[in-house]
Amino acid sequence: xxxxxxxxxxxxxxxxxxxxxxxxxxxxxxxxxxxxxINSSVLLIDxxxxxxxxxxxxxxxxxxxxxxx
Amino acid sequence: xxxxxxxxxNIDLIYDICIMGSGPAGITLxxxxxxxxxxxxxxxxGGLDYSVESQxxxxxxxxxxxxxxxxxxLRYFGGTSNHWSGRCRxxxxxxxxxxxxxGLPGWPIRYGAIERYLEEAMTxxxxxxxxxxxxINEHLLESNFYPDEFSKSPPTRFxxxxxxxxxxxxxxxxxxxxxxxxxxxxxSHQAVTTVTIxxxxxxxxxLSAKDFILCLGGIENPRFLLNCDKQMVSGIGxxxxxxxxxFMEHLNVPIGSFLYKDPxxxxxxQFFTNNEFCNSNDLGRSNLTMSMIQNIKSxxxxxxxxxxxxxxxxxxxxxxxxxFISNFSCPGMGTIGSLVEQAPNLDSRVTLSKTKxxxxxxxxxxxxxxxxxxxxxxxSTAVAMAKEFALANLGNIKLADFILDPSISxxxxxxxxxxxxxxxxxxxxxxxxxxxxxxxxxxxxYIAGSSIFSTGGACNPxxxxxxxxxxxxxxxxx
Numbered sequence: 001x002x003x004x005x006x007x008x009x010x011x012x013x014x015x016x017x018x019x020x021x022x023x024x025x026x027x028x029x030x031x032x033x034x035x036x037x038i039n040s041s042v043l044l045i046d047x048x049x050x051x052x053x054x055x056x057x058x059x060x061x062x063x064x065x066x067x068x069x
Numbered sequence: 070x071x072x073x074x075x076x077x078x079n080i081d082l083i084y085d086i087c088i089m090g091s092g093p094a095g096i097t098l099x100x101x102x103x104x105x106x107x108x109x110x111x112x113x114x115g116g117l118d119y120s121v122e123s124q125x126x127x128x129x130x131x132x133x134x135x136x137x138x139x140x141x142x143l144r145y146f147g148g149t150s151n152h153w154s155g156r157c158r159x160x161x162x163x164x165x166x167x168x169x170x171x172g173l174p175g176w177p178i179r180y181g182a183i184e185r186y187l188e189e190a191m192t193x194x195x196x197x198x199x200x201x202x203x204x205i206n207e208h209l210l211e212s213n214f215y216p217d218e219f220s221k222s223p224p225t226r227f228x229x230x231x232x233x234x235x236x237x238x239x240x241x242x243x244x245x246x247x248x249x250x251x252x253x254x255x256x257s258h259q260a261v262t263t264v265t266i267x268x269x270x271x272x273x274x275x276l277s278a279k280d281f282i283l284c285l286g287g288i289e290n291p292r293f294l295l296n297c298d299k300q301m302v303s304g305i306g307x308x309x310x311x312x313x314x315x316f317m318e319h320l321n322v323p324i325g326s327f328l329y330k331d332p333x334x335x336x337x338x339q340f341f342t343n344n345e346f347c348n349s350n351d352l353g354r355s356n357l358t359m360s361m362i363q364n365i366k367s368x369x370x371x372x373x374x375x376x377x378x379x380x381x382x383x384x385x386x387x388x389x390x391x392x393f394i395s396n397f398s399c400p401g402m403g404t405i406g407s408l409v410e411q412a413p414n415l416d417s418r419v420t421l422s423k424t425k426x427x428x429x430x431x432x433x434x435x436x437x438x439x440x441x442x443x444x445x446x447x448x449s450t451a452v453a454m455a456k457e458f459a460l461a462n463l464g465n466i467k468l469a470d471f472i473l474d475p476s477i478s479x480x481x482x483x484x485x486x487x488x489x490x491x492x493x494x495x496x497x498x499x500x501x502x503x504x505x506x507x508x509x510x511x512x513x514x515y516i517a518g519s520s521i522f523s524t525g526g527a528c529n530p531x532x533x534x535x536x537x538x539x540x541x542x543x544x545x546x547x
Contacts, residue, residue, distance in 0.1 A: 043473055049456050054325070054467040056455035 071117075071236045074247035074268045082276035084110040084242070086545065087264060089249045089293075090284030092148025093531055094517035094538045096227045096235070097193060098282060101542035103240035110276055111241055112266065114248040115145035117228070122269070126248070129288060130422040130434040134481050136318055138288055138435050141485035146245055147228030149286065149485075150531070155224025157196060158217070158528035159187060159536075161354070163344045170353075170412040171442060173315065176523040177495035177504045183536040190535040194222040195230075206338040210457040213346035217339035217356050222531075250428050252281070252297045252305055252514070260512045267428055280545055282515045284538075287316070287487025290520040291419045292433040294491070294501075306491070306508040309498045313419035316437055317489040317525045320409035321482035324451040324472060327359060327403045330464040335361045337403075341527065342450055353410030353446040354527035357454055361403045405454070405466065408484055409447055410527045414440045419490050439481060447479060448472050486530050488522040506541045517541055 043051040050059050086102050088095045091113040099111045115123035123145055129138040143151045162180040169175075188198050197220070204216030235243050244266070251265040253275075263275040283290050291313035295304035306312055329335075337360040347354055411417075417438035421431040452473070455466035471477040494500025497509035502521050508514045517538045519530040 045452060045456075045473070049459070051468065051473055054470065054473070055465050056452070056459055056468060057465060058459055 070239075070241065071232070071243045071245065074244040074266065074274075075270055077244070077268070077272075077274065082110065082266075082274060084108045084276070084278045085280070086110070087276055087278035087281045088112065088284055089264070089282065090114075090148065090286065090289075090518075091146050091227075091243065091245075092284060092286065092518070093150050093193075093227055094534050095148070095282075095284035096231050097535050097538040098284065098517060098542050099235065099241050099243070100231065100238070101539060102546060103238050105542070105546040107240065107546065109241045110278065111235065111243040112247045112249055112264075112276075113146050113243065113245040115143075116245055117146045117232070119143065119145050119151075126426045126428070127289075128426075128432060130424065130432060131437075132434065133417070133436040133438050134483075136435060136437050136483045136487070137485070138433065138487070141483075142286055142288070142487075145228075146232065146243075147226060150225065150227040153224050153531055154529075155194075155222035156219055156529045157191075157194060157222055157532040158202060158219040158356075159184075160526050160528055160533050161344075163348075164354070164524060164526040170524070171414050171440060173413045173415070173492075174494060174496070174499055174523070177493060182504075183533065183540055186536040186539040187532075189539055190532050191220075193225070193535050194532060195225045196220045196222055204339070206336065206340075209338070209461050209463060210340060210454075213343060213453050213457060214340040214357070215343055217341040219339070219529075248428055249293065250296075250430060251299065254300050254305070254511070258300060261514050280513045280515065282517055282541070282545075283491075284517045286518055287490050287520040288419055288433050288435060290516055290518065291490040292421065292430075295419075295421050296430045306501050306510045306514070308510050311492070311494075311499070311501050313490050314415050314417075315413040315489040315492050316417045316419055316435065316487065317411040317413060317522070318437060319484040319486045319525060319527065320407065320411055320439070320443060320447065321484050322407045322409060322447050323469060323480060323482070324357070324405050324407055324447065325455070325466050325468040327405060327458065327466045328464045329361075329403070330462060337361065340454065342453075346453065350449055351442075352449055353412055353443065355410065355446065355450040356408040356527045357450070358406040358408075359403050360406070405451075407447070407450075408527050408529075409443070409450070410525050412440060412442045412446075413489055413492065413524060414438055414442075416440075437483075439479075444475075444479060448475070484529075486519065486525065488519040488525045488530060491516050491520040493521045493523045505544050506537070515541060515545070 041053055049056055085107040087110045088099050089112050091111055099109050103109045127139055127142050127144050143149050165176045165180040191198050202218040202220045204218050206216050235241050246268050247266045249264050250267045252261050253263045255262050261281045263277050266274050294306050294312045297305040304312055340357045342355045418436055420434045422434040424432050455468055458466045471479045491501035493502050502508055502516050506515045519534055
């Protein structure tokens with residue numbers, strides 16, 4: 001491999017590495033939705049509310065779910 | 070007239086009123102008293118603009134929780150109004166209800182005593198009287214919270230607005246580069262006779278007046294009084310050991326994040342705890358601000374890099390773990406900020422450091438302490454808000470881990486509101502000044518500014534400072 005090819009390869013690699021985070025970074029993540037995970041910690045706040053991994057949720061919705069319109 | 074104290078020689082300094090400090094309190098008092106025909110000296114320790122040399126005098130030893138006392142204040146003409154945000158909200162009438170917190174009484178005056186100065190204060194702060202104070206959201210939560218009502222000053226920079234007016238006023242002599250370094254009392258130690266003023270060249274002068282008003286700010290007012298120990302060993306006004314005690318901030322605690330149920334909703338909301346909730350649960354007042362995260366707060370190259378890592382953190386659901394690097398809250402969520410009333414607490418205090426400034430005065434030492442009462446206010450208010458948010462079917466709130474787990478330390482921030490260190494009280498054993506802002510110990514020394522606040526409520530202090538200063542001016546002009 002001659003010197004100019006080596007230089008070109010180095011430049012291409014550098015450009016690729018520089019561009020990758022830029023391209024990914026410019027695109028914002030989609031909006032989050034609440035996820036229930038297996039490892040969620042559940043804490044009873046009172047007779048009507050519980051905390052699931054910090055999210056404060058009515059116990060009624062935890063046990064019966066929420067009706068979708 | 071505006072005069073540079075660095076260039077003064079052999080002058081007679083005799084006035085009706087001597088005002089020390091040219092922030093919102095000092096300038097309000099000077100103009101109002103001069104308008105009543107009194108001859109006023111207005112002393113500013115700094116210059117007409119920011120300087121490193123002057124700002125150095127605000128270096129402060131900080132122990133306990135850090136309120137950044139060396140950086141949140143400005144020591145030049147106009148004082149801290151040179152960088153305030155402009156948010157204005159009047160005190161609640163109930164803030165003046167008689168109550169005992171941490172063994173200390175609240176205000177010895179009722180709200181009506183300052184309410185009548187509201188419109189005059191609004192004019193000074195360039196607020197529209199006809200527009201008043203308004204909420205940014207509707208009554209979505211009915212029981213424990215109501216929409217906060219506030220107004221935004223441009224914000225008013227007192228130097229820009231009032232320097233020329235003061236300069237042209239024949240009843241005001243404003244001296245800048247004039248640091249007050251001592252007070253002299255009469256032989257009975259009942260009245261101030263003169264103040265000693267120093268300039269940056271090492272020259273001193275004495276100034277006489279009938280009445281004296283300290284307007285140096287919530288940390289400097291007690292610092293100065295404690296430094297005046299030549300005639301009173303424990304400092305002036307400190308016969309009951311209350312000077313510097315009860316330092317209060319408004320607690321700035323990130324209580325959690327939230328998701329709107331409606332994915333298209335993005336408007337911010339602000340709520341205020343109501344009387345019944347605070348009284349029935351024995352809590353301080355709170356203002357909660359819910360804002361959507363639109364963009365990462367950085368610009369240029371770091372924005373791209375932070376966005377890249379934020380996306381990875383959000384995908385891996387580890388954004389809470391990497392907050393120490395940057396704000397990695399994820400898009401679609403909102404953050405909940407707070408401005409929480411801190412109760413007066415004898416252990417939270419300003420004392421003197423062993424180190425001295427260039428004028429030979431001991432620097433301030435701030436020990437900001439937060440009591441169990443305040444922790445209970447934060448946790449109870451946050452849980453109540455999370456429950457009501459869900460009940461109103463707005464969405465859900467994710468509380469910070471320290472809200473539900475008392476074993477985890479609360480993350481405290483501040484709002485640069487320094488209050489309570491020369492608090493107003495009916496009984497001299499509970500404070501430093503009386504209901505007329507006069508020191509309990511002396512006949513002619515008064516204090517203006519947020520250091521006289523008996524309790525801090527959950528409103529921004531600049532407008533009440535102006536209201537109380539207008540009230541003091543009327544009292545002195547009687």
